[in-house]
Amino acid sequence: MALLRLDDVEVAYGDMVAVRGVSMTVGTGELVAIIGSNGAGKTTTLRAISGLLRPRRGRIEFDGARIDGLTSSDVVGRGIAHVPEGRQLFPTMSVLENLELGARTPAARAARDGTLKSVFDLFPRLGERRRQLAGSLSGGEQQMCAIGRALMALPRLLMLDEPSLGLAPVMVGAIFDNLARVNRDGTTVLLVEQNVLRALRLCHRAYVLENGTIALEGPRDRLLADEGIKRAYLGR
Amino acid sequence: MAEGLRAEQVRLPAPQGLILDPVLVVQAVVSGLLFGGVYSLMAIGLTLIFGVMRVVNFAHGDLMVWAMYLAWLGATRFGVDPYVGFVGAAAILFVAGFAIQRQLVDRIVDAPHEMQILLMLGVALVLENTALVAFGPEPQRVRTPLTQAALWLGPVFVDVGRLVTFAVAIALTLALSLFLYRSDIGRQMRAVADNGYGAQVIGTDVRRISALAFAVGAACVGAAGALVAPLLPFQPPTGLQLSVTSFNIVIIGGMGSLLGAFMGGLLVSVAESLGAVFLNPSMKELVSFALLVVILLVRPAGLFGRRAI
Ligand SMILES: Nc1ncnc2c1ncn2[C@@H]1O[C@H](COP(=O)(O)OP(=O)(O)O)[C@@H](O)[C@H]1O
Numbered sequence: 260m261a262l263l264r265l266d267d268v269e270v271a272y273g274d275m276v277a278v279r280g281v282s283m284t285v286g287t288g289e290l291v292a293i294i295g296s297n298g299a300g301k302t303t304t305l306r307a308i309s310g311l312l313r314p315r316r317g318r319i320e321f322d323g324a325r326i327d328g329l330t331s332s333d334v335v336g337r338g339i340a341h342v343p344e345g346r347q348l349f350p351t352m353s354v355l356e357n358l359e360l361g362a363r364t365p366a367a368r369a370a371r372d373g374t375l376k377s378v379f380d381l382f383p384r385l386g387e388r389r390r391q392l393a394g395s396l397s398g399g400e401q402q403m404c405a406i407g408r409a410l411m412a413l414p415r416l417l418m419l420d421e422p423s424l425g426l427a428p429v430m431v432g433a434i435f436d437n438l439a440r441v442n443r444d445g446t447t448v449l450l451v452e453q454n455v456l457r458a459l460r461l462c463h464r465a466y467v468l469e470n471g472t473i474a475l476e477g478p479r480d481r482l483l484a485d486e487g488i489k490r491a492y493l494g495r
Numbered sequence: 496m497a498e499g500l501r502a503e504q505v506r507l508p509a510p511q512g513l514i515l516d517p518v519l520v521v522q523a524v525v526s527g528l529l530f531g532g533v534y535s536l537m538a539i540g541l542t543l544i545f546g547v548m549r550v551v552n553f554a555h556g557d558l559m560v561w562a563m564y565l566a567w568l569g570a571t572r573f574g575v576d577p578y579v580g581f582v583g584a585a586a587i588l589f590v591a592g593f594a595i596q597r598q599l600v601d602r603i604v605d606a607p608h609e610m611q612i613l614l615m616l617g618v619a620l621v622l623e624n625t626a627l628v629a630f631g632p633e634p635q636r637v638r639t640p641l642t643q644a645a646l647w648l649g650p651v652f653v654d655v656g657r658l659v660t661f662a663v664a665i666a667l668t669l670a671l672s673l674f675l676y677r678s679d680i681g682r683q684m685r686a687v688a689d690n691g692y693g694a695q696v697i698g699t700d701v702r703r704i705s706a707l708a709f710a711v712g713a714a715c716v717g718a719a720g721a722l723v724a725p726l727l728p729f730q731p732p733t734g735l736q737l738s739v740t741s742f743n744i745v746i747i748g749g750m751g752s753l754l755g756a757f758m759g760g761l762l763v764s765v766a767e768s769l770g771a772v773f774l775n776p777s778m779k780e781l782v783s784f785a786l787l788v789v790i791l792l793v794r795p796a797g798l799f800g801r802r803a804i
């Protein structure tokens with residue numbers, strides 16, 4: 260059974276419909292990517308899943324229960340953590356405080372120190388800079404901190420919105436390697452990316468979003484070989 | 496301005512014609528510094544509310560005056576010394592602050608500034624006028640044996656009431672910083688103040704944290720009000736004046752900065768005290784506004800502010 264299911268979801272900002280009739284599933288243990296160009300509706304889709312926006316139509320189910328209409332803190336409580344576009348850290352708080360704040364649910368708080376160790380294990384750089392203010396970190400370190408903060412919630416589904424944005428290629432590689440590891444260790448991942456080639460190489464399956472609707476979907480190898488994708492996104 | 500408010504900044508009369516007697520300067524600084532603890536506490540309450548909600552609490556001084564009347568009721572009806580009664584005043588203001596946030600402020604957190612200002616001015620008017628109906632227009636003050644006592648440190652005179660007020664205000668400020676930096680709820684308040692959207696994304700119940708922040712801010716100004724009630728005669732319109740002083744301090748210290756509110760409170764109080772001695776007691780507001788202008792010219796974001804707002 261799918262862990263996450265979107266069924267005919269429509270999200271609008273006022274009268275402007277940003278996502279129309281999107282249906283998708285993410286199975287337990289999968290790493291699924293949503294790719295598409297700027298303004299396609301990727302961020303809007305993630306925000307609707309997180310409870311930060313309310314869909315105008317359709318339903319969103321997580322682990323068999325309906326979650327559209329819940330508040331964002333309830334959605335986090337169900338086990339979905341969101342690494343937002345632009346990281347959205349707490350710049351004047353320390354790295355350690357940023358991470359600890361991510362442990363919002365009672366279960367996550369109880370496991371906090373253990374999770375912290377595994378986050379520092381995943382990102383040793385964060386451990387070295389735990390006392391530093393998050394606002395003083397480099398872009399890549401900030402992205403690690405945002406991912407670490409989401410992992411502190413002990414999510415069953417980790418959603419990331421363009422984690423590669425603004426980072427040097429080496430750093431993008433390091434972060435994507437870590438995502439693969441998080442996924443291998445059992446966390447389901449939904450990854451939004453404009454860096455299409457990297458996202459397709461990393462994922463099991465992907466959805467291509469264009470103008471708020473799903474234009475194409477399929478397993479990674481089929482999309483990597485797709486002529487349309489090569490032309491539109493991979494520049495070949 | 497109320498007649499009674501001019502008294503008590505410094506009890507020694509300013510000798511005519513004397514320009515800068517060092518003893519008098521030290522006396523004014525000590526006196527102002529000791530009084531400044533309550534200014535700091537009051538301003539910290541305002542800056543906490545502003546920092547978390549980005550809403551300016553125009554009813555801040557009126558909440559403080561209500562706490563003064565609560566201290567007065569406690570002292571006159573129940574014989575509770577205000578240096579004990581401040582705990583009750585803070586608790587009542589905590590509940591009132593929570594209710595005001597939940598019932599009113601929560602509706603306008605995302606509204607344009609002019610709507611927020613209208614609502615908060617309305618709350619201020621209601622508080623001031625209910626105080627007027629309940630307690631009348633006459634200036635009141637709370638009597639406590641401590642304000643009669645004094646210590647002499649060489650030629651400098653220390654009012655024991657002020658000393659106790661200062662000590663309690665500093666202790667409460669320290670307790671508040673421990674709460675904000677060490678407790679989970681306090682950290683969530685700082686997180687919402689730092690990045691409200693980021694806090695929401697990670698699942699913070701921003702509405703609950705905001706209501707608690709308003710409650711804690713109101714409790715701060717409630718404690719400050721009860722603690723200052725023996726030192727400062729008050730009447731319902733005093734609220735507006737205290738609100739203005741609070742804004743002044745918060746802007747001097749830097750909007751949203753707790754350390755700034757703390758240092759700003761002490762600084763403004765010392766400046767007022769010096770102004771009252773060396774210029775004229777009625778000029779103390781002028782002195783603190785002059786300080787505001789100078790600091791904004793030198794540091795537009797305030798002493799500890801990170802950005803100009
Ligand atoms: N807060 C907003 N208010 C109004 N329109 C928005 C808002 N956020 C995004 N949009 C619009 O919704 C559409 C989808 O945006 P978004 O989901 O951010 O796309 P993507 O993340 O794929 O770049 C775009 O046309 C964008 O201009």
Ligand SMILES: [Mg+2]
Pocket residue numbers: 298301302303344
């Ligand atoms: Mg986006």
